[in-house]
Amino acid sequence: MSKPKLWHCNNTRSLRPLWALEEMELDYDLELMPFPPRIYQKDFLDKNALGTVPYFEDGTTTMTESIGICHYLAERYRKTELSVAVDHPEYGDYLNWLYHSDATLTFPQTIVMRYHNLEPEERKLHQAIKDYGKWYIARLRKLDAQLSDREFLCDSHFTIADISVTYALYFGELLGLSEYYSPQVLNYLSSMKQRPAFKRAAQIGKDLDPFKNFPPTKFHLFD
Numbered sequence: 615m616s617k618p619k620l621w622h623c624n625n626t627r628s629l630r631p632l633w634a635l636e637e638m639e640l641d642y643d644l645e646l647m648p649f650p651p652r653i654y655q656k657d658f659l660d661k662n663a664l665g666t667v668p669y670f671e672d673g674t675t676t677m678t679e680s681i682g683i684c685h686y687l688a689e690r691y692r693k694t695e696l697s698v699a700v701d702h703p704e705y706g707d708y709l710n711w712l713y714h715s716d717a718t719l720t721f722p723q724t725i726v727m728r729y730h731n732l733e734p735e736e737r738k739l740h741q742a743i744k745d746y747g748k749w750y751i752a753r754l755r756k757l758d759a760q761l762s763d764r765e766f767l768c769d770s771h772f773t774i775a776d777i778s779v780t781y782a783l784y785f786g787e788l789l790g791l792s793e794y795y796s797p798q799v800l801n802y803l804s805s806m807k808q809r810p811a812f813k814r815a816a817q818i819g820k821d822l823d824p825f826k827n828f829p830p831t832k833f834h835l836f837d
């Protein structure tokens with residue numbers, strides 16, 4: 615039987631499924647690429663026409679969504695209990711955090727990254743950086759409340775909801791936005807980053823870290 619295979623770029627959203635694979639101690643194959651592969655590894659477009667990471671294959675299954683892949687791994691392999699049971703009272707909450715982490719949290723971050731880090735000087739949009747940076751920080755309000763009395767997001771144990779949301783917080787930290795995090799969000803991020811599986815996953819492909827080209831930023835979001 616073939617192993618699941620993940621295409622990954624260091625510190626991008628493919629860290630989510632890589633971290634899940636490491637938590638589950640699954641046997642997997644990995645293809646490491648420079649970022650963005652659409653420019654530096656053009657043959658990747660034959661696999662994934664979007665050019666985005668993650669890309670994932672398992673037998674005849676192919677996937678391109680980081681949280682979808684985590685969900686698939688948790689349900690398909692069940693090596694460790696990384697999900698919440700359908701009949702558990704917090705099942706809806708668990709699904710909500712999974713979707714929330716990309717649809718609500720990383721969406722504004724992507725705009726900050728584009729107009730702050732990726733575009734050339736003459737195309738940088740300072741108003742967009744400020745507005746979407748503030749929007750992201752305001753959207754952490756729900757997480758602040760959830761973490762006021764919890765170590766993990768759902769069902770009192772570590773799940774892929776923690777992986778999904780932690781990646782959004784980690785991405786914000788890489789961008790330089792974590793100075794605006796509340797103490798409970800900072801504590802949560804720090805404790806998730808201490809997990810051995812996170813440390814192993816974050817280290818893989820470190821020499822290709824796309825963020826090493828971006829100088830540390832001091833944002834002035836609030837006047």
Ligand SMILES: N[C@@H](CCC(=O)N[C@@H](CS)C(=O)NCC(=O)O)C(=O)O
Nearest residue numbers: 626627650652666667668678679680
């Ligand atoms: N919703 C997708 C987004 C995938 C995505 O946009 N990945 C980024 C890296 S975090 C990417 O590959 N960007 C490169 C590009 O757009 O060329 C997911 O969560 O996997």
